[in-house]
Amino acid sequence: MSRSLKWLSVLTTIGMLFVLIGGALVTKTESGAGCGDSWPLCHGQLIPDEITFELVIELSHRVVSGVVGVLVLALSICAWKAIGHIRETKFLAFISFFFLVLQGLIGAAAVKWGQSDIVLALHFGISLISFASVLLLTLLIFEVDKKFDADSLVIAPKLRIQFYAITIYSLVVVYTGALVRHVGASLACPDWPVCSYNNIGLPTQMHEWVQMGHRMLAGILFIWVVLLAVRIVKHYKHEKVLYHGWMIVLGLISLQVMSGAVIVFSKLNLFIALAHALFIACLFGVLSYFILLSSRSKKNELALIAEAQNTNEERIKPNQTIPVQ
Numbered sequence: 001m002s003r004s005l006k007w008l009s010v011l012t013t014i015g016m017l018f019v020l021i022g023g024a025l026v027t028k029t030e031s032g033a034g035c036g037d038s039w040p041l042c043h044g045q046l047i048p049d050e051i052t053f054e055l056v057i058e059l060s061h062r063v064v065s066g067v068v069g070v071l072v073l074a075l076s077i078c079a080w081k082a083i084g085h086i087r088e089t090k091f092l093a094f095i096s097f098f099f100l101v102l103q104g105l106i107g108a109a110a111v112k113w114g115q116s117d118i119v120l121a122l123h124f125g126i127s128l129i130s131f132a133s134v135l136l137l138t139l140l141i142f143e144v145d146k147k148f149d150a151d152s153l154v155i156a157p158k159l160r161i162q163f164y165a166i167t168i169y170s171l172v173v174v175y176t177g178a179l180v181r182h183v184g185a186s187l188a189c190p191d192w193p194v195c196s197y198n199n200i201g202l203p204t205q206m207h208e209w210v211q212m213g214h215r216m217l218a219g220i221l222f223i224w225v226v227l228l229a230v231r232i233v234k235h236y237k238h239e240k241v242l243y244h245g246w247m248i249v250l251g252l253i254s255l256q257v258m259s260g261a262v263i264v265f266s267k268l269n270l271f272i273a274l275a276h277a278l279f280i281a282c283l284f285g286v287l288s289y290f291i292l293l294s295s296r297s298k299k300n301e302l303a304l305i306a307e308a309q310n311t312n313e314e315r316i317k318p319n320q321t322i323p324v325q
């Protein structure tokens with residue numbers, strides 16, 4: 001595989017992370033209106049006369065998103081040409097660019113006409129899908145040179161189903177986390193893990209329900225990841241890609257939970273909040289890779305069954321008698 005394509009894929013993946021973190025920064029600093037209701041220009045100007053902090057944040061995010069959009073398009077076209085014979089390539093190339101464009105359109109619509117918090121919360125999840133697609137394209141490019149062997153992996157059907165389910169569920173957790181930010185419920189509960197040690201009962205108002213709902217769903221995700229880690233250590237430790245990959249998932253979800261707690265204790269420290277967004281982006285990317293492995297595993301399982309049947313037929317043939325005509 002050409003070195004230039006590898007560099008393009010790595011650069012685009014890093015760029016997508018900047019887009020994700022930039023979007024979170026816009027939300028957390030309330031800079032969404034930094035350019036007024038003008039898009040793609042700021043206040044109808046290429047370079048506005050009055051420069052504010054919010055304007056710099058919003059305009060920087062737009063510029064980075066535009067540059068990365070060009071990189072994603074270039075990567076999609078190059079990957080399509082170079083490794084289009086790999087069955088996942090064309091699908092990933094399409095959705096990586098499609099969801100990036102969709103993310104931009106939702107952002108533009110929010111600037112021009114405004115959007116509800118429920119719709120805006122979708123913005124981060126859509127960006128996440130585009131990032132995961134770019135990450136998987138990058139992994140496919142590096143797989144061609146056999147930098148790591150994941151082609152022959154066979155995963156038990158029940159475990160594959162769990163990988164599919166936990167990845168979809170993680171998107172629900174991401175959505176509720178984005179909703180917490182957009183409705184301004186990040187500090188609705190002053191304590192952790194309960195909402196308030198002075199009142200350990202049920203939440204009393206909507207912002208507390210949003211915050212505690214997100215914590216509960218995130219806690220379930222953490223426990224689910226831990227249980228799967230125990231199963232993988234017990235039965236799949238010899239499968240290096242599966243074992244090491246899930247240890248990364250376990251590490252990322254642990255960092256995610258810890259950073260979520262520190263956000264509360266630090267009263268919404270900006271850098272911790274951005275790290276929180278970074279961890280979930282990386283987590284979803286790795287979980288998406290397990291979806292890729294699971295989709296291949298079914299094909300590998302069928303191939304092994306067919307090979308076993310052919311082997312049995314070869315063993316039987318020497319002992320068979322030839323009928324006399």
